[in-house]
Amino acid sequence: MTDTDGAVVEPVRVSFTINGGLLTLELDPRVTLATALREHLGLTGTKIGCDQGQCGACTVLVNGRRINSCLTLAVMHEGDSIATVEGLGTPEVLHPMQAAFIEHDGFQCGYCTPGQILSSLAVIEEIRAGMPSHVTGSLEGPVPLSDEEIRERMSGNLCRCAAYPNIIAAIRDYAGAKP
Template identity: 65%
Template sequence: MRTTITVNGEARALDLDPRTTLLDALREHLGLTGTKKGCDHGQCGACTVLVNGTRINSCLSLAAMHDGDQVTTIEGVGTPEQLHPLQKAFLTEDAFQCGYCTPGQICSAIGMLAEVAENWPSQETADLNAKVALTQPEIRERMSGNICRCSAYPQIVAAIQSASEEMA
């Protein structure tokens, strides 16, 4: 099946088996190995990417569903010369140990901060009519789909808070 997906700003035409997940298309067909295959069941968040600005688990989505979509992986977030504010904050706050979950954590955090900017409520949001306050419990709730086996959660929350202040 012929599918064209714009990945990190570049249109990529792919001939894929219709059963190919977006994760496998990125890793196996495009060589973008920053996105990790963790559980392959949508439970860990290691495969999180942004599709048209919204965070998704790429292991649960077929590549063919994204014909014409804009996909951003960790490779498209920043460069070594110019890191994204979240990448800088993860380094500054020491928000990773093994680093396996970090690409998914960063992509999820980018999507989460966009949701907060649009004032999307979460389970933690007390007042649905007020502007969402980016508290530690709010961040923890919104990032709960991304697991860190090394338990760097306090540093991840601190990095997200720090980056959100810089990006504001």
């Protein structure tokens, strides 16, 4: 690893927890969290759709909060707890949100799907915690778990197959919300 003049870019050591397991990596400091997951750890469930924070396909949870993992460097996550889609469920034992996505056909090509699923789990927590959004009527009091709130908060996760109505149906079903 080098800079312009051929000088070596020293790898940087970083330790974090992924899906409950502690890992230590030596990484080029330019490696994003998304690339670290995909290219260094083989966790390719985290997708890269734009690599510039505009599509949400790379969404992961860091210490419980959703972020675009393409917009953050891996070495910035010393000590963090990272959750990816691989930690949710398996094809044999699905997480209920994953099962709801299948039941409601909340995807077609499936490429944005891990990001949609992780984002939707975080959205439900954000609403339950009373965090307001652009469409929240009042900053005081509880936030309704409405389709409008879910749609607004999910809008950072693009789906070009446009499975949007089915994704909302899946989230609503999982959360026990009414349309």
